[in-house]
Amino acid sequence: MKKSTNSKITFISFFIIGFFSIIMLQSCDKSEELSSLSDKKTTLKKLEYLDADTSNLANPTEQQQKIIKKAMARIDSFVICENKTFRFTINSGSEIQISERLFEFFKSKMLLSNSIVKNLNVTAVSNDPTRLRVIPKAQLNKKVRLKFDIFETYEPIPDGQSGYDVRWYGYDVYLNNELAKQITVLLAGGCAAAAIVTALGGNVPAAIASAIMGYGSAVIGTYNEGKGVVIEVVPGFDCDIRSR
Numbered sequence: 001m002k003k004s005t006n007s008k009i010t011f012i013s014f015f016i017i018g019f020f021s022i023i024m025l026q027s028c029d030k031s032e033e034l035s036s037l038s039d040k041k042t043t044l045k046k047l048e049y050l051d052a053d054t055s056n057l058a059n060p061t062e063q064q065q066k067i068i069k070k071a072m073a074r075i076d077s078f079v080i081c082e083n084k085t086f087r088f089t090i091n092s093g094s095e096i097q098i099s100e101r102l103f104e105f106f107k108s109k110m111l112l113s114n115s116i117v118k119n120l121n122v123t124a125v126s127n128d129p130t131r132l133r134v135i136p137k138a139q140l141n142k143k144v145r146l147k148f149d150i151f152e153t154y155e156p157i158p159d160g161q162s163g164y165d166v167r168w169y170g171y172d173v174y175l176n177n178e179l180a181k182q183i184t185v186l187l188a189g190g191c192a193a194a195a196i197v198t199a200l201g202g203n204v205p206a207a208i209a210s211a212i213m214g215y216g217s218a219v220i221g222t223y224n225e226g227k228g229v230v231i232e233v234v235p236g237f238d239c240d241i242r243s244r
Helices: 002-045 062-076 100-117 177-188 193-199 206-214 216-225
Strands: 079-082 085-088 122-125 131-134 163-167 171-175 229-234 238-243
Touching (some): 062 238
Antiparallel strands (some): 122 131, 131 163
8 A cells, every 4th residue: 555655656746747847848948939039139120221112113223123132031031831822920011120111012922922823733842931833734744743742952943944933022933945945936026925824834824924025135145154044033023034
């Protein structure tokens, strides 16, 4: 009987110790989380305040481009992707030292990307929540598909292949030399955006095709320099083209 009582006491002692250990660990984790958040906010307050007129960006000035790209990079750290939908973890520009009109400008870009993603087959990139990789139609049509649930690491579309990623603010289009040359010929012939969509395998929004049309001369001048081109599109603002 005495042995049984001692066993009960020992069990209760272990239970109490374990219970309070868990509470202490949770308290430490919460404390570290709050400390990290506090440090982050303190750091942000020291950043340069960013503001730019976003009402008309058809021909942005060099200063506008510089500020908007700085703000874009700053917001990157506060973007998450859940259920193939982009979302900000901040609610206003003041939280990261940018103006509200800049914040609303980028919010509209994110909403546009989310609306485009709804009609695409995409996969998440585990270490880059700012983008979603589009699954090629050819891959979707295969009887035996590779696992596309998630890419463990982000790798750009390999040289020699074409494809694109949807970013929270726009798109990254990767063209191999053959496809870039084909689109160059289409552009020289005054093609419609629909022709470019067809050339890209019918797997891109018309907005991307329109952006490519608007920067046709840059595609023509770039694709021979490397192994194709990368076209980075921010709808209504900028389109940057570089060789791969």
